[in-house]
Amino acid sequence: MLVDLRDSAKRRVGRVEIDASQRPPLVRVPRPDAPAAEVFLQWDQALDDAGCLRHCVACGGRLYRSRTLPQVTPIVVVLAAAGAVIAALGFAANPWVYAALVAVLVLDILVLALARARLVCYRCGSRFDRLPVARYHRRWDSRDAATETAAAHSSESASV
Numbered sequence: 001m002l003v004d005l006r007d008s009a010k011r012r013v014g015r016v017e018i019d020a021s022q023r024p025p026l027v028r029v030p031r032p033d034a035p036a037a038e039v040f041l042q043w044d045q046a047l048d049d050a051g052c053l054r055h056c057v058a059c060g061g062r063l064y065r066s067r068t069l070p071q072v073t074p075i076v077v078v079l080a081a082a083g084a085v086i087a088a089l090g091f092a093a094n095p096w097v098y099a100a101l102v103a104v105l106v107l108d109i110l111v112l113a114l115a116r117a118r119l120v121c122y123r124c125g126s127r128f129d130r131l132p133v134a135r136y137h138r139r140w141d142s143r144d145a146a147t148e149t150a151a152a153h154s155s156e157s158a159s160v
């Protein structure tokens, strides 16, 4: 899986490829302007029976499901809006306009097909990409975010 690691203060550490089946306890994260950062990972209970990530390996926090959209997404949205306006104005009878609308629709479907699910940590904000995502992970939820932030603060104050 590809991990965009962040520290407990949500500062970005860097991006690193991690083989979850190897469960490396320590990863070196290459950084462009500094020596590689060493990050310890917590694999205890982190993977479920199916090998899916259960919680964040950087901080142990809960994860929510998110989607990565391809770079072309904003362009497609603009094109789709333009297509809707054209159709509403009644130009869709023109065969060229019709062909263009169909092309936008195909592009739209491609974008949705290419969107991948990824997991994001509530607590530290680390992102986990290119991995199997279990069905029990839900989308971002304000209540979950609040309880996770509260849990992070209480564990921080307990360790001080």
Ligand SMILES: [Zn+2]
Binding pocket: 056, 057, 058, 059, 060, 061, 121, 122, 123, 124, 125, 126
């Ligand atoms: Zn985390």
